[in-house]
Amino acid sequence: MGKLEGKVAFITGAARGQGRSHAVRLAEEGADIIAVDLLEQVGTIDYPMSSQADLDETVSQVEALDRRIHAVKADVRDIEALTAAYRAGVAELGPVDIVLANAGIAQLGSAEPDPVVTFNDVVDINLRGVWNTVWPIAQDMVDRGQGGAIVLTSSTQGLTGRGSDGSAGALGYAAAKHGVVGLMRSFANWLSPHGIRVNTVHPTGVSTPMVMNEVIGKYVAENPDAAAMVANLMPVDLIEARDISNAIAFLVSDEGRYITGVTLPVDAGFLAR
């Protein structure tokens, strides 16, 4: 008997990386999944974003666990399209108990032909996208009166600015990820009386395509100072998406039933240094 039997989880950025890992981990515990992802390139981002084939792979991994999944293309910057995707998922799978605002981008270590566009893209997806994701669903959760659990994916850069190089990408990323903490605290206060819990997770560098790509590899190789952004306290370079999923599975399960308003680093001690 899984810890999330009978629950439905809405997950953004679910085509690959942490999002796929969360979908699979929650499905292992019995949850059905509504998965969305952008599935196209963002103008200023020069590593490859996820594809339809990636989302198809998430679908097949969840279905292999005998769970149901409703997977659609949707942009977290478009609240109407995102909400429509959510409602279609609810129509198929039932009301949502769990929301994981996971979708995010990082533009680190590459040329910025237009820093204003880069900053705006990062904040638009990594901060406003989180609000777009949670706000409509939270109102349904309140109306339904059955509680719920929401986890926003922030970052170590949501609690520190260590390692910044002053680029628009780095500044936008830290600003957005700090902003996510503010959203979490405000959501948590609003939703607590309704038994809806809201927390953030703060990963250090995770071995996913957002980090393990040629652009960032070249940047770190050429800029030893940039290694400060990913230097952990424990003797480990990158952690696995599964480590974040395990923390989230704890937070959204009944084992975390009285945990709300918490910033939970999963960071190999990065923030403790």
Add this chain to the structure above:
Amino acid sequence: MGKLEGKVAFITGAARGQGRSHAVRLAQEGADVIAVDLCGQVGSVGYPLATADDLAETVRQVEALDRRIVATHADVRDTAALKAAVDEGVAQLGRLDIVLANAGIASFAPVEDLDDAMWDDMLDINLTGVFKTVRAALPHLRAGGRGGAIVLTSSTAGIMGLPNLAHYVAAKHGVVGLMKVLALELAPEMIRVNSVHPTSVDTDMIHNEQTYGVFRPDKPAGEVTRDDVGEAFQGLNALPVKWVDPVDISNAILFLVSDDARYVTGVQLPVDAGSVIK
């Protein structure tokens, strides 16, 4: 297959309350337990502390799960007694992987009414006792060469101030400082150190005449019931609950000490029904 199969955990304050709950929860996941408790009174504490019978009940519950437990009466203020207890436990159980510094007391007074005994007992047990617990256990953790996990029980009072609790707040904030230094010192050996920060927990530490008097000063001492204090306790929390159960803290600790949190260290984890962000 439990998450802690083959592991051994050292737990202070294990006779009842959160400590017993931790012992049982970890045993459910396959751990053997080295348990200590004072099993006696402390002068400045105005409610009954755990007894030898309580510790015997913890032993019974762990053994009922088919796990081994070595239980000793020991005072966290007594370095020699702690060392003897953990040395003997490791000699019998073979190893040490997990340390839970859980033992603690509560008393209440505004700062100018705190007498020296209240302050000294509090700091001796709730802060120095944590240091002595970890110091006694560390040689065994390190000797294993397999890493390990330490969880220090702080409190919401380790993050924020609460009136009538200056000594408790100072001790529980001190625990956070200790946790941060231990995390730094032990990370190279893959020994992780975190703190948990419970709001009010449904144990004898809050359900007693002394604590009830603080929450309902309007009623005659000795006449306050559990029902009378619920609203005041709930006022501390953001979620609509009066207090949390010991197992809620145990579940958080289980997460922290298991491989599910293999890269979580240096973290303060509130289990507080939103008390801190309220």
